[in-house]
Amino acid sequence: MVVIVVGLALAAIVEQVVMPPPARHPVAERRRVHATPTRTRRPVSARPSPSRIPVSPATQLSRKVEKVVLAERSPVVRRNYGxxxxxxxxxxxxxxDRRDSWAFGTxxxxxxxxxTVMPESSVFLAQMTQTGWEVALAGTPAFAALLKKAPATVVPDAERPVLAKFxxxxxxxxxxxxxxxxGIGQSWSLLASDKGVSGFDGGDGRVLAAGDGRIYRLCSSTPGxxxxxxxxxxxxxxxxxxLSDVTRVRxxxxxxxxxxxxxxxxxxPCGGGEAPQRMVRFALSDANGPMRLDRLQIGGWTLRETAAATFAERAGVRVDADNPLLNFGAMPTPAPSGSPSPSGTPSVRVPNVPLPGGSPDARL
Structure with a gap:
């Protein structure tokens, strides 16, 4: 019995020396020793989607102006652009204004x-209401109503009368x-252009204000x-x-x-194809859009716009496109010889629509 017990004991000792117990897995050990708290991943639904990112009042306003302009002006503009x-x-x-509740722009x-045509453009007023931006384009009753109550920080008192008249x-x-x-006394070339627009170029190329007024720059993000x-x-x-080198006045x-x-x-820069030559495209407009220049008196001349040609007349003298036109300044155009002098300046409503090919003026 003693021999058997001693033999079993020796066998156990040999087993521990020759076959040691399996070691712990080093990676598993490191995970237990250096374990970090499990990071809770935010549900996908809680992440902000692009539609939920806050939009600035200015961006909201721009989007609303785009919708209003296309809704109210697109029929006329599509016809004018063809x-x-x-x-x-x-x-x-x-x-x-500082409260982002009133805005003025173009x-x-x-x-x-x-x-290559003159872009259609105008000015607008906007007020933030409980339902969002209310936008009004010049020439509408809504614009006149907002103009009366707009703060002076948005529409200074000095500008209010001319915007109301416009x-x-x-x-x-x-x-x-x-x-x-x-410049008065200088001659520039009268260039053929699109309907309702006269093109001019000459001299030093300096374009001057045709009359007193309030200035607004439109559409271009390119300085000058x-x-x-x-x-x-x-x-x-x-x-x-x-224009190039546009004045920087406010x-x-x-x-x-x-x-x-x-x-x-x-x-x-406001759109259109490549300009065929250097010029200033000059047009007259009211809040409803561009006006025909036909029979209007500017710089001592009567501008004519027929289906066949654009030209200028003064006291029986006719200047066709591509010929020099002398600037007499802001002065009445002399009546043709033999015509009675009007006692007053007549007024007419000049339609802001393209000249149809079948117009009676086509015979002139």
């Missing part, structure tokens, strides 16, 4: 990329009281380029496009007749 669809309007925010509908559709005098948009809108005290607006500033606005150029 297209079925329009690009999204370019919205330029000029001023917003909007421009870009022309098609294969056209927004009111009224008869336009044939004698506009404006000069041609370059773009479209200039000058609203005059009588509510008429002159527009200057394809929007809404008062400029005087003959003040520098920019230089003739070729860039069309």
């Amino acid at each position: 297209v079925d669809t329009l690009k999204a309007p370019i919205v330029r925010l000029s001023r917003m 909007e421009t509908i870009p022309p098609p990329s294969d056209m 927004s009111t559709a009224a008869d336009t005098p044939l004698d506009t009281g404006l000069m041609l948009p370059w 380029h773009g479209l200039v809108l000058l609203i005059h005290p009588n509510g008429l607006a002159s527009e200057y496009y394809q 929007d809404g500033s008062l400029v005087k007749r003959g003040d520098y606005l920019g230089r003739t150029g070729t860039e069309q």
Whole structure:
């Protein structure tokens, strides 16, 4: 028995020496020693989606202006551009009050990329309400209503009368009281352009204000380029496009007749095709849009726009496109010889629609 017990004991000792117990897995050991708290992953539904990211009041306003412009202006603009669809309007925010509850700015509908025409543009007012931004375009009763109660930080008192006049559709005098948009006594070439627009170029290329008015720059994010809108005290607006080196005066500033606005150029940053040559595209408009220049008196000339040609007349002298036109300044156009002198300046409503090919004027 003693031999058997001693033999079993020796066998146990040999087993421990020759076959040690299995070691612990080093990776498992490290996980237990250096374990870190399990990070709770946020449910996918709790992550903010793009639609839930807060949108700034300015961005909300721009989107609302785009919708309002396309809803109210697209029928007329599509007809003027001769297209079925329009690009999204370019919205330029000029001023917003500290509470982000009132805003004033400009909007421009870009022309098609294969056209060289004057962009359709205007100004707007907006007020934040409980249901969102209320946007009103110039020329509408809503604009007139907002203009009366807009704070001075958004519409300064000095600008209010001219914006009110601009927004009111009224008869336009044939004698506009404006000069041609370059230096008095200089001759520039009258260039063929699109309907309702005259192109001019010449001299040093300096484009000047055709009359006193409040200036607003539209649509271009490129400094020194773009479209200039000058609203005059009588509510008429002159527009200057394809400018370079545009004046840096603040929007809404008062400029005087003959003040520098920019230089003739070729860039069309508000849309449209490549300009065929250097010029300033000059047009007249009211809050309803661009106006025909036919029979309007500017710079001592009567501008004519027929289905066949654009030209200027003065005392029986006719200047056709591509010929020099002398700027007489803001002065009445002399009546043709043998015509009675009118006792007053007649007023007419000049329609802001394209000249149809079958118009009676086509016979002139």
